[in-house]
Structures are given as C-alpha cells and as structure tokens.
Amino acid sequence: MEGIFLANGEEVRKVKWYWIGLLCLAGLAVNFAGSAFAEALELPFYFDAIGTVLAAALGGYLPGIVVGLSTNFLKMVSDETALYYGSLNVLIAVCISFFLSGRSIYRMRSLTSRDV
16 A cells, blocks of 8 residues: 655655644643633633644544543533533534645645745
C-alpha cells in the first residue's frame, strides 16, 4: 500500500498516538478551566467547548469527539444534566473538523511562501 501524499508531492508521516492522547488531555484541561472560569465569574457563557474546538481543529473529528464526550461525562459528577450536552460537543467537533478539513498547515504555508 502506498503512502498518503500531499498536493506538492510530500509524504504525510503517521501521527504518533501519544501526541493525539496529549492533545485530548490538553483539550480536557482547557474545557475544565473554561468551565471553572465561567462558573467562578457567573458568566452566562459555556466555555467548556473551547478545548473541543481546539482538539477538532488540530487533531480531527475523533480527538474532538473524545474530548467533548469525556468532558461532559466527567462533569456529570457535579451536574447531572451535563451528559445531555455531550451531543452538542460531538456536533461541534464534527462541524469544526468538516469546515477545516480542506485547510491544512501545509497548504497555508505553500500559499504564503510563493516567490513573487
């Protein structure tokens, strides 16, 4: 089986699983920090999806879904209704990864590094 190649002919290396795990843990930390920030200041905003957005944007839909569901599953300990909002975090992760699927760092770098 051949490797996966970018438009400019470079081969995409396989992503290490520990980087994806670290991304999921960082997303969970950002979600819990945002949730604690909003609760401490009694803000009417839900900042517990910022880590989900970052995980989906950087890692794709699967890390975003894992972060979103894990956040709501762990928040269920203090708030019984938190699990019901897990489906919203899944939709956020899927939408973010869908809209960013055609845009990559490699493409942006190649667009900005043209010799004029």
